[in-house]
Amino acid sequence: MAKLATEGGDPMLTCICGTIAADEKRHKHVYTRIVEKLLEVDPNATMPAIAHMMKKKIIMPMHLMYEGQDPNIFEHFSAISERQGIYTSRHYAEILEFFIIRWKLETLEGLIGKARRAQDYVCGLPPRVRKLESRAKKIEPRQVKFSWIFIKQVIV
Incomplete structure (x- = not known):
């Protein structure tokens, strides 16, 4: 950016x-x-906590953004960021892969029950996110007016 x-x-x-x-x-x-x-x-408590956080999705504070006119401004802003390559699902998958490797989640041993299932879930996320990337490219662009850009029409 x-x-x-x-x-x-x-x-x-x-x-x-x-x-x-x-x-x-x-x-x-x-x-x-x-x-x-x-x-x-405590890997058996931490691994399910990581999975829980990923299932709930990480919500950015910016999703509360509202300029008084467009109730979907964050959605529109996100679409522009995606189209410009600023932050895409590919980036998100790369971040997930970074943490999986950094924390050695795939090779974490001694996990039982819920923690083992959580490990499988979290380690399987990057390929699932990458599938979303191909779907996002199929979304038809549309024009949206942005009040904070002087009511300029922008493709989202």
């Missing part, structure tokens, strides 16, 4: 996006370390 903002000649947006990216990197580091420790201490 920051790269597109730079190319578009908006230094303020570039700065904002850079700040957000740095913050996200810190979150990734902290959560990675926390889950590593939880898996070390």
Whole structure:
């Protein structure tokens, strides 16, 4: 996003996006370390917790975004991000794969019952997410007006 903002000649947006990216990197580091420790201490409780979180889906706070006119603004914003390649289901699958490898989830031993089923579920997510990518490409683009872009029509 920051790269597109730079190319578009908006230094303020570039700065904002850079700040957000740095913050996200810190979150990734902290959560990675926390889950590593939880898996070390109690993998049979941690693995189902990871699966539970993935089943509930990770909801970004931005989904509450509303500018007073378009009740579907987050959906439209997400569609644009997907079409521009900023954040796609491919990226999501790569993130899942990163954590599966980093936390060694596929080779985690000693799991029983619910934890073993959770391991199978979580480790099977990346291929399922990649299937969504092919479906997303089949969605027909449409024009939507964005009030915060001077009521400009944008393809989503």
